[in-house]
Amino acid sequence: MVEKLTYVDEVRCTVIGVKVIEGHGTTIDVVLVNGELHEGDQIIVCGLQGPIVTTIRELLTPHPMKELRVKGNYVHRKEIKAARGIKITALGLENAIAGTCLHVVGPDNDEDAIKESAMEGVKSVLSRIDQSGEGVYLQASTLGSLEALFELLKLPAGTIPVSGVGMGTVHKKDIMKAGVMLEMTKKEYAIILAFDVQVTTEARELADEMGVGIFSSDVIYHLFSQFKDYIENLP
Structure with a gap:
């Protein structure tokens, strides 16, 4: 010591x-x-x-x-x-x-x-981004928080792919990145999981306009619950 x-x-x-x-x-x-x-x-x-x-x-x-x-x-x-x-x-x-x-x-x-x-x-985190370019978008406050989100996506039904990651406040540019899934006809992945970060008013407005979903919480278990309900209710 x-x-x-x-x-x-x-x-x-x-x-x-x-x-x-x-x-x-x-x-x-x-x-x-x-x-x-x-x-x-x-x-x-x-x-x-x-x-x-x-x-x-x-x-x-x-x-x-x-x-x-x-x-x-x-x-x-x-x-x-x-x-x-x-x-x-x-x-x-x-x-x-x-x-x-x-x-x-x-x-x-x-x-x-x-x-x-x-x-x-950060190498281990970036290596877990899906090479196909398909998947949900993760936003967190720290590197450790991002790693926790990746673990959260290891659901019993299988791993949910991740298309990209961001740090800090969710801005319009992050919505645009998540919105690429709409162009790829992967509407179910047009989602941002925002853990322990703020979302700007402009970003929420653009998300509503584009049809990008934002799940946000500063408690990872609450975020997990929101996302799990979303996955289970997909048509």
Whole structure:
């Protein structure tokens, strides 16, 4: 236990959330367990479309007595030492995945090796997408939540195929992706299973217009129940 709690210089940092903050754009909330982060550090984080290579623009922490998730002004830091919760601003974070590791690229590091390491966690999830392009669409808040959804779809009657996955709030673009099943005459798969994420008003309106179903819940068993009823009542 002492060894696990001992501070070391090697950076260990986990992305716990991806949020759009007014005045800062898309940011990531991270927990820095070991090491230090600095403004200007080159970092690599896992993304659904591949590794995201970017540079830390700002390191932000909440004012004393405020939590990181509480809206308001932040304290700008030039560098931060573990252990600490931090909000990071940088370009290209829109597709970052919560529940994965953040890596710092040092002058002597192999960037390609770090990219490969950053994507390890998501490879198993992406490999489970049906190669035929048919299936339901999954949307979740974290990588672990996506994995839980895949397990949910292993119903007694057989595995329900998955055509694609997304992270964070359900937007119109996600509805369009799920709506491809309508063009493929697979209406029963024109479904989004949204676990622990918000759905925008515009997305719901487009889903109603297109005929795409949205099942949403922050409790996976409730989501499972909704979807199971849907499957059992298919003609």
